[in-house]
Amino acid sequence: MAFSVIVNTTDRAGPLRALLRGLEGQSYPHFELIVVVGPTRDNTLEVLAEYAGRLRVLRCPAANLGLSRNIGLLAARGDIVAYVDDDAVPSRRWLEQLAGLFLDRRLDATGGRVYAVDPLRAITQHLIGVASSLAEQHDVRESPLEWMIPSTEARLWVGRMMGTNMAFRRRALLEVGGFDPLFQWVYDDTDIAVRLANAGKVVQPVKECVVYHIPASNRNRIAHTYNVKWWIHARSVVYYAIRNGRASGDTGGAILRRCLRYVHGQWLWAGQLRRGKQLDAAQAARMRVMVPWYGLRGAVRALLRPRSLIEPGEARRAADMSTFPIHPFQNTDSPRQPSVDPVQGHRPEILMSEPPVRVALLTTHYPPEQTEGIGRKNNLLARGLFALGHGVHVIARGETDKLSFYDGAYTHRLAMRLDRYDSYRRLPRLHYALNHSHRVFETLRRIKLNDGVQVVDSPVWQVDGLVTAVSGLLPVIAHLQTATRQIADLQRDVDEDARLMGELEQALIERASFLVPNTLATVETAQRVYGLQPDHPNLRVVPHGIEPVPDSATRPYPLDRAADAPVTILYVGRLEKRKGIADLFAAIPKVIAAAPQARFVIAGADNSLNDGFLARTSRTYPDWFAERHPGLLDRVAFKGQVSDAELAMLYQSCDLFVAPSLYESFGLIYLEAMNFAKPVIGCRAGGIPEVIDDGISGSLVDPASPGQLVQAILSLLRTPARLREFGLAGRARLLERFTHIQMARAMVEVYRRVISQSSASGA
Amino acid sequence: MTRLLSATDVLDDIEFELLQGSVSRDDLGAGIQVARQFHNKLRGELLDPRQKSASLRDVISRQAQLNDMLLLLLQQTAAELAATQLQLLALGKASVGSLDALQAAQPAVSAPATSLTDDMKRALDHPIVYVELDARPSRIPLIGPLITRLRIALHRIALHYVRLCAGKQNPLNAV
Incomplete structure (x- = not known):
């Protein structure tokens, strides 16, 4: 199954570079890359020139997403067309998972979860969206059942994908005429989902197939602000509701009420944004004038003119292009390219002798919020690993669930959630540690599925990796440092909680695939405190390292x-x-x-x-x-x-x-x-x-x-x-x-050994 | 006399939690509640004698919405089941490994014609049979086995209906 990955871009050379570098790491190599460039004013074409011969660059005469998507669609040769935004980076197994889904011949369109990579925002930007024929849409973030059946007048509700992460069977998309160019920026993804459903196609968004989204500014919005051209939304919503409402059998009254309520709501919201000082007076006044005006324009367009879709003849000719082979984006060097910072697009300028290792580091605390010993050491290790080109995910404790890219690593912060292991509630340290360890396991399951993480590096302290080690999900390397039992003895703090934590540390040591003490003294202590064998076969001392200052x-x-x-x-x-x-x-x-x-x-x-x-x-x-x-x-x-x-x-x-x-x-x-x-x-x-x-x-x-x-x-x-x-x-x-580089080099040798042992044993 | 808790107790509970995780409790519980609420609301709306009778189109549209919701629920349950089977397989393999080691260490014991290890290995080759066998029984007294049986039954229904319903939903959506 061949994919055509289509990227539509205008004036976002920096994020585009990160995306292109990220696509080199896709685990599914059978894809061509088509980049449709709008009327750009920055160095986008120079960035693309670095990949000459590996991708096709097409030009779109206007900054119009619907039109740009259709240009890519008509040029595509793959069986499946996958769209990803220029300010996003797909997870490593994105195409591989999509390919698995499209093996089901009934499926015509799908898309997955979108994570916002931003330390200040909710982790999941989009899970499974639902949208109605009257342009009501909900991005479900927590549970996919939340908002599933909103009580509205709309006759049709369908699952929808977010534009930054959606894939279609090419023939099905061409059969419905592709995207509607009226949607120059938003609602293009929702409109296509409703039209496909109305044409009897199967649209089924899924929970995984993850894309990491780093929202960037464009001509219609300034990222992370309310300074947005809301009137483009208004025109799209009114046009959409009239078109799809009529096609889905909604009554004229329901369509009219929806359009009026939307425009009125936006009008009122302008006042709220002004009062909240999120817009200045001029911006709010402009929004109040433009929203009704653009709403009216959308209505006129919907009522008086037909949709400007791809002509059936042109669509048929494009569909026949499947006989041409695709020219793959990846080359022989791609698997050995280093990992990429999805936010800045940086990556070490080296070609590696072997493919990068993908590792998850577990830690209780992590900078920049917390700077305690293990967190600081893991931060240095992550920086060292990234500098050597390897892919790192850090899983730390946090106040809320968040995802960011910090110092060379995807940093997942997990909030405390005490909803398991109730029988240990009276032992607070143990209860917390088990619940967190279980959440770590669930996160690792997801990261393994999406990013192909191969090995877990866990401190013995706080047993973060225990549930993962028990589950057999991934090989766990245990870092031996100061032992709980030892500290309990030093501080004369040996209650049942501390005793059990000590026993669980021992259990983690026994179940770990490899042990990494930081000094010989730690080995001696582990032999004394945990009965570690003197000649343990899977053990290597790796001292800590730090980044030298100039x-x-x-x-x-x-x-x-x-x-x-x-x-x-x-x-x-x-x-x-x-x-x-x-x-x-x-x-x-x-x-x-x-x-x-x-x-x-x-x-x-x-x-x-x-x-x-x-x-x-x-x-x-x-x-x-x-x-x-x-x-x-x-x-x-x-x-x-x-x-x-x-x-x-x-x-x-x-x-x-x-x-x-x-x-x-x-x-x-x-x-x-x-x-x-x-x-x-x-x-x-x-x-x-x-x-x-x-x-x-x-x-x-x-x-x-x-x-x-x-x-x-x-x-x-x-x-x-x-x-x-x-x-x-x-x-x-x-x-x-x-130095942190010496520490990272030593750890990579350990990771490779454990991965090869794990592959050999079929775990 | 009260027995002191040990790491073995905690590890047993971790394995039990891993099995419990087969169906996400939040999603499934919330899903059933929302489906039931909507179902009751729908019944109230359509059968209320004080309101004018709904058109066939409205009934079908509402029913399609309910189907959508149930499909999603079933899809999720099936996905979680698949994930759990992989975990069970891994857990089972680990157990078989330790059993092998145990048998190798005690060759004097007369082995039955078909060893327990072989049975488990065969069972693991067929994950669904393995789930039915319940090779790692629940430690919760009284209701543990019931929970496991209920879950297996639910998973079977889920798989059946997911395949049956998925192909039929879209024509309804198109009404």
Whole structure:
């Protein structure tokens, strides 16, 4: 089955480039591409010239969508014509799924879900639409049964597709004369659905076959605003209602009432938009005048002139073109092209030696909203993978369901929905984790179906990937980091909830296809805490990596600084027991007594509520310190949680970084300080010694030893040459071993191995 | 004495939820309610003696709308069923894998002429038979088996009517 993909475009060169690059990744290669260009004023033709010989470029004399669609239809040679907007990118398996649907010979038209890729909008822009013969249409977003039977006067309701994602059997579309050029912008998709249904054709929109839509401005609207030529809607609605209402047997009275109500409604709405300051006075006045005028024009056109459809003879000649073979858009390089940013159209300018890997990263928190350890590490991994050309979907927790494209990855945020596993309601952590894990599974099922995701990368922490691992839907790689059991022990927090979470972490480890600890210390901990075999066959240590800042942004300690000049010591991390904040508080007075030039900056959210400190002392950490050491407050600054930009500034401006954590499975914060050529002090605990070279890039002290901490800080403050030397050595070590690209490369090797094992076992 | 919950209990519940997910609860429940509401409204409108009798055209038009809705419901149910069968297959395969390992570890046990593993494998080759067999019985006391049976019956009806009705709907739409 051959497809003709038709794109109608005017003045959208940027989004068009993203679409063309996205189409290279389609899993179904049997399609030609026809681009119908309107009276464009930008560099659209230059963008298309890059694909010369691979697509056909046709010209449409006017900015008229109906006309443009017909020009593409008449030139098409595929059995199926699929329309996609120039500001959208189809999911990888879009054509493959459509081909599956059209195997049913009764089907004449279909289309699927449209996701809005926008962090501020509802995730589903269109699911299954329904439209009446009187131009009433509903885009069903939540459940396809919502709005299914609106109570109106219309005699006919049919399913409809959204124009950015619709496909037709070419002969069926030609038989009804193609699109009506009266619809120069909107309602063309609804009109064709009703006309096909009235001609006895089967129109059946579906839930999948996803297209990602990134709405762009055009001549009739400014995207994401109400500054739209609503009068074009008015003309289309009146024309549509008269034409299709009469064809479907609606009464003259019903048609008249619908037209008047629509125009009146738009007129009133202009006032509402004005009052809401979404339109200025001139725009609202223009809308009020133009809407009735264009409505009248639509009525006159519908009543006095016939439709300007494709002539039957021309349609027959076009239908006979199926004997010509199509010239496919994809070439031999297409499968090895890197993934594309659908919003900006960027992709790494490389040709890969193997096809890109498609991976889903699971994470509890994710930037830019949340910047905690696992989320930050996954963000860096996503950036690294995208830079190497691979396709990434991130599934994170969020306040509402949203989809965006952020830092090289489709980012799906899932809101908390506690509608399953009711029997665990009394265990809030477990109940939440199971419900979220199940939602992750459902999302992955959809992403696998539409985008062909091959492997899931899940932290063990919070067991986000557990339900997926149990289901066998996809191979799950488990990232071993700090274990819940360990933290529960450290914070003396071993209730039933924590115990069961620990057991489920173990279950996830047992069911995972591959284990990726971040340090050797994590492996040892997992052996002790979870009984992991010492010689586990499917395990590889992959250290975290971060994106190096340019050399110009680093600030090694200046040797020419005066001996009594202030020296800034930075702490970054949550204020809680595990992070060693109590030891730092014990060290600060002694350091300042011995080195009065020392200044401390403490950045991180207070977590005294969760680690029991607040219950024991009735104070938060900053309050407790202020009460105990009121005389030191001019030398100790508590910054609270800071943004990424502020954090970078704090790293850049400090002279020494100190984080005496009692345990870190890795310690990304040390790398962040080393990135700016800063010396670091940490503890001999967990994976920290694998990050900090003691005596080369920093100093290590024993955990919970404030005395050693004081000595280490003072020793460095007294030898400025070492401050500089350690900082520069740390930066060199980072570039050598700990960049996000090195982390991504190592992970890609793991992904490929797991995918090939999974294919071999037929999972 | 109360038994402590363990990971095994939770994992069993996850598998049960995966089976329950065969039909999306929200969509199906809401769908049946909306269909029933509309049906009652339609009956009230058409049979109300105080109103003038509706034309045949109106009756057919309304009936077509109801059919549209039921078709959509059935289509969804069938799609969810197909997805579930794939999941069941995966779950079943995992179970068969562990059974194989178990049997390999205990060769001394006299094997019956047809082993349980073979039966399960055969059943998995025919997913519908597998659903009927209910190889992983529900853990909910009393009503668990009833729920599973009801769902299987519903799925069979759904499949039957989807095929039957899909070809007939559009001529009605064209009235």
